[in-house]
Structure formats: C-alpha cells, structure tokens
Amino acid sequence: MNRGAARQTIFRDSDCYTAFLDALAEAHSRFDLQIHAYCLMGNHYHLLVHTPRGNLSRGMRHINGVYTQRFNRLQRRDGPLFRGRYKAILVDADSYLLSLSRYIHRNPIETRKPLVGELEDYPWSSYPAYLNRVSLPEWLYRDFVYGALGRRNKFQAYRDYVEQGVDADIRAFYQRQRQAPIMGDDSFRARVLGEAGEISREVPRCERMLQVPESSDSLVAVVAEAFDLAVADIYARPGRGRGAWNPARALAMWLCQERAGMTLAEIGRLFGGIHYSGVSQAIRRLKGRLAEGEDGLKEIKVVMSMFSS
Structure with missing residues (x-):
C-alpha cells in the first residue's frame, strides 16, 4: 500500500482512478505481477499481490512512478505524489489471503464516513468483479480466494463472507502504530527469516542488487x-x-x-x-x-x- 505525501488526495477523479488501473495492467504484463485484490481510496491504495518472479520492487516502482507522471499530467502539477516507498507486508497466503482480501474490499465502508451505502457499489475496488457484477480484468486473479471458500456458489459465498466483517486479528494488525513486515504464525515467520538469512550470507548485498x-x-x-x-x-x-x-x-x-x-x-x-x-x-x-x-x-x-x- 501507499499514501499520498502529507495525506494529500492521490485520486481526484475517474481519469485518475483509470490511469492507476492502467498502470496495474502494465505491471502485470511487464513484471508478471498477479493481483488478487485492490482498493483505491482517496488518499491511499491497497494491493494484494503475488510475484512469481520475486520482482515486487520493480513492479511497484513502475506502478507508483508511472501513475505519478500521469497524475501530474492530468492535474497540471509537478513533483512527487506519494509519501515515499510503498509499504510491503509478506503474507502467509494459506492462512491469511482470504481474510486479507476481505479487509481490503471493506475499506470503503470501514471509515468514519462510509463512501457508499452498499459495498458492491464502490467502483474502484476489485469487489464488484468478485461478485461478477463487472467484467473481469485479465490481470485480476480471483481463483485462489474463491478456492479458500470451498463452496460451489462462489459469488454469493464471497459476498456472505465479506459481509461478516473484518477478522479481529487482521484489524489489530493494521491498528498497530508500527506494522510487522510479515503476516503469519511463528513457524511461517521463522521459515521466512531463515531463508532470508541464508541468502544474505551467500550473496553480498551489492551483488544481490545487480543480479537482475x-x-x-x-x-x-x-x-x-x-x-x-x-x-x-x-x-x-x-x-x-x-x-x-x-x-x-x-x-x-x-x-x-x-x-x-x-x-x-x-x-x-x-x-x-x-x-x-x-x-x-x-x-x-x-x-x-x-x-x-x-x-x-x-x-x-x-x-x-x-x-x-
């Protein structure tokens, strides 16, 4: 996710939202980013992304950078738009992908002043596509989330699931002042940190940066x-x-x-x-x-x- 610098608005009209979605499509095509869910709010956005090629930094740099250029052109302004580097959290998909998609999709109504009366009416998230109310972008991957539900009527099943509200542990995670970079149980965190440590010992940082x-x-x-x-x-x-x-x-x-x-x-x-x-x-x-x-x-x-x- 990322926010506007000084919490400024980063999506001012439908042209801005569309320009960001175009950047997502390009990131999928160029960097093979698999986007499982998204929600674009006024001054920030959330993405649930899988990177088979391990190139999240390059994909996000494309999204943030290209969108900044197009936003500046549309709004006749210049300068940086975002407050800095995106915030990335490594997620244990088997345990948290489904509940995290719900958290992302509920953003428009989980605010002090809800943006819509019915969540499915919010046009700038992947939730309408999950309910099959709009055409499915080729870069949006729904099947993993549907599979976690394990029910035949996937559209209604997902609607029912989202309407139940955000899990308490997910809400607590995002309410922390400093969020952990890993979302998973102790064994998942230990495995991730262990693998990262082995890579660091085998390959110096400067060489890792130049590998690709x-x-x-x-x-x-x-x-x-x-x-x-x-x-x-x-x-x-x-x-x-x-x-x-x-x-x-x-x-x-x-x-x-x-x-x-x-x-x-x-x-x-x-x-x-x-x-x-x-x-x-x-x-x-x-x-x-x-x-x-x-x-x-x-x-x-x-x-x-x-x-x-």
Missing part, C-alpha cells in the same frame, strides 16, 4: 514517458550543430549506467554510436545541474524518485 539488472529499453521507456517524448528521440544521435544539452537523453544514459550496469562504451553504442567520453560528459553535466539545484528539472526528479526504493 533492469533492461535499457525499460529504463529509456520510463524517461520517455516522463518527458512526453518518443523512445526513438532519446536513442537518436543529435545531428551536427545540435550540441545543446538534452536532459532526457542524459538521464537515460545515467540510468543505463546505474540501473542496467552498462559501461560507458556500451551506452555510447546504444545511443547512436557516440564516443564513451560523450556519455561521461552528459552524465557529469546532469549530476552537476542536480547538485546545483537548478530549476526546470522536475521531470528528472520525478523519474529519480521512482528509483529511490
């Missing part, structure tokens, strides 16, 4: 989206006499170096066959302007905020 480098194409696509440019325009080598500084191109080069682990020579070949010294100069110039706090760098700052987690 991000592709140059995906990085350049993020920059193109932020600057409202075509990807080809960022890759293209400037013609003669066009030596003016190109912040989008410089940022893309820097990300390819930092996030994709590419050498300056490799980046030069990718960006139109320029010499590696030209790549170095562009990156150095970008860092200098950021360090000096120059105005007019809002797109760069938005993109960089996506990679801060």
Whole structure:
C-alpha cells in the first residue's frame, strides 16, 4: 500500500482512478505481477499481490512512478505524489489471503464516513468483479480466494463472507502504530527469516542488487514517458550543430549506467554510436545541474524518485 505525501488526495477523479488501473495492467504484463485484490481510496491504495518472479520492487516502482507522471499530467502539477516507498507486508497466503482480501474490499465502508451505502457499489475496488457484477480484468486473479471458500456458489459465498466483517486479528494488525513486515504464525515467520538469512550470507548485498539488472529499453521507456517524448528521440544521435544539452537523453544514459550496469562504451553504442567520453560528459553535466539545484528539472526528479526504493 501507499499514501499520498502529507495525506494529500492521490485520486481526484475517474481519469485518475483509470490511469492507476492502467498502470496495474502494465505491471502485470511487464513484471508478471498477479493481483488478487485492490482498493483505491482517496488518499491511499491497497494491493494484494503475488510475484512469481520475486520482482515486487520493480513492479511497484513502475506502478507508483508511472501513475505519478500521469497524475501530474492530468492535474497540471509537478513533483512527487506519494509519501515515499510503498509499504510491503509478506503474507502467509494459506492462512491469511482470504481474510486479507476481505479487509481490503471493506475499506470503503470501514471509515468514519462510509463512501457508499452498499459495498458492491464502490467502483474502484476489485469487489464488484468478485461478485461478477463487472467484467473481469485479465490481470485480476480471483481463483485462489474463491478456492479458500470451498463452496460451489462462489459469488454469493464471497459476498456472505465479506459481509461478516473484518477478522479481529487482521484489524489489530493494521491498528498497530508500527506494522510487522510479515503476516503469519511463528513457524511461517521463522521459515521466512531463515531463508532470508541464508541468502544474505551467500550473496553480498551489492551483488544481490545487480543480479537482475533492469533492461535499457525499460529504463529509456520510463524517461520517455516522463518527458512526453518518443523512445526513438532519446536513442537518436543529435545531428551536427545540435550540441545543446538534452536532459532526457542524459538521464537515460545515467540510468543505463546505474540501473542496467552498462559501461560507458556500451551506452555510447546504444545511443547512436557516440564516443564513451560523450556519455561521461552528459552524465557529469546532469549530476552537476542536480547538485546545483537548478530549476526546470522536475521531470528528472520525478523519474529519480521512482528509483529511490
């Protein structure tokens, strides 16, 4: 889940909600995120997600970053939207997935002032799809939750289950001032922490971060989206006499170096066959302007905020 910075509204109209759902669809397609439930509220959102490829950070960075860009464009604003990195909780699916989906779906009425009279009338959660009242997005996975109910009439069974209210242990978990990063019994927590410890001992942190480098194409696509440019325009080598500084191109080069682990020579070949010294100069110039706090760098700052987690 994540909240707006200073609890500001992050969904102001239907276009904003739709833009966020589009980002979910893209995250499913690009990163194989399996979304079991969602609820979009005015100043925060909840997602129940499974990541078969273990790439939650990349998927969430895409969702938060791309949505921030689109929100800013829709609302004619700039700057960060969310208060920081998303809050992730590792869940014992066998024990808690069903009850957690209920907690998420009941959000619109579990407030001081309920947003709807009937929960199924709230359009910005996956609950209507669970009741088969709206078409099912291809990226929404309902079967695991239905399977936990173990009844034939899954739509009515799930409605009955949700109407019973939130479990006391789930409510207590979310009411804590500091929530634990793991939701499960002692044996589940011990198993998770034990596996994490073994990985940490076997692979140094810096190497773990570089095990699955991000592709140059995906990085350049993020920059193109932020600057409202075509990807080809960022890759293209400037013609003669066009030596003016190109912040989008410089940022893309820097990300390819930092996030994709590419050498300056490799980046030069990718960006139109320029010499590696030209790549170095562009990156150095970008860092200098950021360090000096120059105005007019809002797109760069938005993109960089996506990679801060």
